[in-house]
Amino acid sequence: MSDLFSKFDPLIQQRDELLATGLTDPFNLVMEKVESPTVAICNGKRTILLGTYNYMGMTFDPDVIAAGKQALDDFGSGTTGSRVLNGTYGGHKAVEEALKDFYAMDHAMVFSTGYQANLGVISTIAGKDDYIVLDIDSHASIYDGCALGNAQIIPFRHNDIEALEKRLKRIPEGADKLVVLEGVYSMLGDVAPLKEMVAVSKANGAMVLIDEAHSMGFIGENGRGVAEAQGVIDDVDFIIGTFSKSVGTVGGFCVSNHPKFEILRLVCRPYVFTASLPPSVVATAATSIRKLMDSADKRAHLWENSKRLHAGLRQLGFTLGTDEPQSAIIAVIMPDLEKGAAMWEALLNEGLYVNLARPPATPAGMTLLRCSLCALHSEEQVGEILGMFAAAGRATGCIS
Ligand SMILES: Cc1ncc(COP(=O)(O)O)c(C=O)c1O
Numbered sequence: 158m159s160d161l162f163s164k165f166d167p168l169i170q171q172r173d174e175l176l177a178t179g180l181t182d183p184f185n186l187v188m189e190k191v192e193s194p195t196v197a198i199c200n201g202k203r204t205i206l207l208g209t210y211n212y213m214g215m216t217f218d219p220d221v222i223a224a225g226k227q228a229l230d231d232f233g234s235g236t237t238g239s240r241v242l243n244g245t246y247g248g249h250k251a252v253e254e255a256l257k258d259f260y261a262m263d264h265a266m267v268f269s270t271g272y273q274a275n276l277g278v279i280s281t282i283a284g285k286d287d288y289i290v291l292d293i294d295s296h297a298s299i300y301d302g303c304a305l306g307n308a309q310i311i312p313f314r315h316n317d318i319e320a321l322e323k324r325l326k327r328i329p330e331g332a333d334k335l336v337v338l339e340g341v342y343s344m345l346g347d348v349a350p351l352k353e354m355v356a357v358s359k360a361n362g363a364m365v366l367i368d369e370a371h372s373m374g375f376i377g378e379n380g381r382g383v384a385e386a387q388g389v390i391d392d393v394d395f396i397i398g399t400f401s402k403s404v405g406t407v408g409g410f411c412v413s414n415h416p417k418f419e420i421l422r423l424v425c426r427p428y429v430f431t432a433s434l435p436p437s438v439v440a441t442a443a444t445s446i447r448k449l450m451d452s453a454d455k456r457a458h459l460w461e462n463s464k465r466l467h468a469g470l471r472q473l474g475f476t477l478g479t480d481e482p483q484s485a486i487i488a489v490i491m492p493d494l495e496k497g498a499a500m501w502e503a504l505l506n507e508g509l510y511v512n513l514a515r516p517p518a519t520p521a522g523m524t525l526l527r528c529s530l531c532a533l534h535s536e537e538q539v540g541e542i543l544g545m546f547a548a549a550g551r552a553t554g555c556i557s
Contacts, residue, residue, distance in 0.1 A: 175498060183501050183513040193217055194405075194533045199510060205538055205545075207528045208512035212485045213374045213455055214533030215405030215445045225406075228440035235435045240267075241422065244433030252443040256412055259446050260381055260396060264418040267410045267439070269431055271370055271399025272298040274409030277427035278395060279366065280306030283335045288328045290321060290358075291337040294344065294520050296368060299337055308335075315342070315520065318353045325361035334363040340383030341371035344519050344527070345478030346486030348376075352387040359392055366395040374403030374449045375456055375485055375532075400442045403449060408434050408442055455532040459485055462530045462539055469543040470528075474556040478525065488514075489526040489546075496555060497524035503549035509542060 176182060190198040194214035197204050215221055228248060238244035249267060256265035268274040279302030283289050289303050293312040303310045311328070313320040321336070328334050336358040338349050351367065358365045369382030377385030380403070384390040394415060400408035411421075422428060434442075460482075467482035470489060478488030491497030494515055501513040504526070512527040519525055534542075550556035 171494075175494070178495075180498050181502050181505065183498055186505075186510070191216075194531050195535075195538060197510070199505065202508055204505070205509050205534075205542060207530070207534075207542055208510050209531065210371070210402035210529055211405055211531050212371075212459065212529065213403040213405070213449060213452060214531045215403065215448070218405070218445065218448065220448065221405065221441045221444045224444040225437040225441040228436040232436035234437070236433045238432060239429055240433045241429050246433075246436050246439070248436045248439040248443065249433060252408075252439045252446065253410075255443040255446040256410055259379075259450055260390075260412045262396075262412040263414045263416075265410055265412045266418070266421060266425075266428065267408060267434065267442075268428055269409070269434055270407060271368075271397065271401060271409035272301075273427040273431065274397050274399070274411050275299050275368060276302045276305055277425040278397060278411045278421065279303055279308075279335070279337065280427070281421055281425040282306075282364075282395075283308040283333070286332065288332050288334040289337055290324045290328075290334060290363065292316065292321075292339065292342075292349070294342055295337060295339065296343065296370070297518075299339075299368065303337075316347065316349055318350055318357060321354055322357045322361070325358065325363060328361075334361075335366060336363045337366045337368070339371075340367055340369040340376065341484040341486065343371050343486060344514060344523075344525060345488045346371075346482075346484045346527075346529075347479050348372075348383050348483040350387075351383050352389050355384070355389040355392050364394040365392070366397060367393050368397045370397070370399045370402055371484060371486060373398045374452065375459055380449050380452065380456060400438075400445075404442050404445045406438050406441045406445065408438060452532075459530060459532040461536075462532070462534050463487065465536070465539045466528065466530060466542065469539070470546060473543065473547050473550060475546070475550065485530045487528045487530070489528065491524040491526060491555070494524045496553065497526060499553045500549055500555050501526060503553050504545055507545035507549050509545045509549075 188197045194211045236244040253265040275298035285307045287308045289308045290311045294315045311324045372382035374380040400406045463482040476490040514525040
């Protein structure tokens with residue numbers, strides 16, 4: 158009798174050994190009550206949230222909540238159908254209009270998650286005879302999109318412009334090629350040199366797709382992301398994004414100016430063969446996206462928070478993923494999984510939630526405590542957070 162689960166034995170053993178030390182399971186925490194975008198009750202205790210992707214704090218916005226409630230009353234709890242059959246309501250069109258306005262682009266297509274947006278768009282546009290050149294630290298959904306389409310994958314060293322150029326030049330003459338990049342890389346919170354990379358891609362005849370999941374709403378003058386901030390958004394062929402971060406709900410999308418873009422609605426399997434988002438979700442997303450257009454003050458405050466936390470952690474003696482704060486993600490590098498898990502638990506006991514990230518999700522086998530800031534964290538909360546890092550860091554021997 159075969160045991161198809163035997164391949165997981167090393168992971169099961171590692172996990173059992175870690176939990177046998179008496180540690181709280183870092184991947185099984187329950188948020189018993191969520192009081193605001195920055196505070197929840199965990200294990201009966203008030204806990205500051207520093208590990209969500211709620212960058213712009215939209216989850217409790219009164220207008221967003223009102224729009225969701227109204228849509229539930231008017232349209233029911235779900236569509237029970239695909240976008241191409243009975244699953245397109247007025248709200249789906251309205252959120253696509255909001256996206257077109259937000260990005261100032263001609264086309265917007267909404268998927269049920271950001272994962273499906275990458276899976277769908279990448280696998281549909283790049284097939285067996287096409288080449289995809291991608292940063293080696295790309296998100297799993299990008300790799301899965303490449304695999305589903307069966308394209309030839311050529312990874313290059315993280316954020317290395319020369320390596321990208323070399324890979325592009327090696328592709329056989331006449332082959333179609335797509336370069337896939339991210340604006341902000343979510344593990345270390347570092348930003349891609351998109352200005353140079355988009356230029357190199359275009360000079361070598363490639364189309365460019367950028368995943369701006371972690372920059373939408375925050376980075377760039379209008380919150381359109383790193384491509385906007387670096388002045389290359391008009392040269393980008395496709396932007397992929399998600400509603401599960403700054404927008405504050407769930408869903409994914411692609412925006413583009415490509416004149417043939419709309420045909421994707423008929424040929425993209427992760428769009429066609431799945432149910433569309435519930436009416437309440439698209440209503441909350443549309444309201445949130447329209448409010449994000451006018452959020453310069455919140456963007457400025459989030460930058461302040463990011464700078465304050467980065468400087469404070471550094472001063473305490475922690476090793477961080479970037480020399481300067483580049484986004485709303487600040488990664489604290491831990492020496493190993495055991496120390497990382499101990500520090501994670503000590504922070505939770507102090508009343509702070511951060512994300513524990515470990516391989517294979519992390520680059521170079523690193524264990525990270527990923528902190529992601531919210532525009533609604535107050536200056537006082539950032540001070541509290543630093544106090545908790547100091548106490549937990551000393552208790553676990555991560556800092557002296
Ligand atoms: C870079 C990137 N792309 C795509 C996704 C998928 O987004 P979603 O949560 O909407 O599936 C994520 C989620 O973490 C991400 O970090």
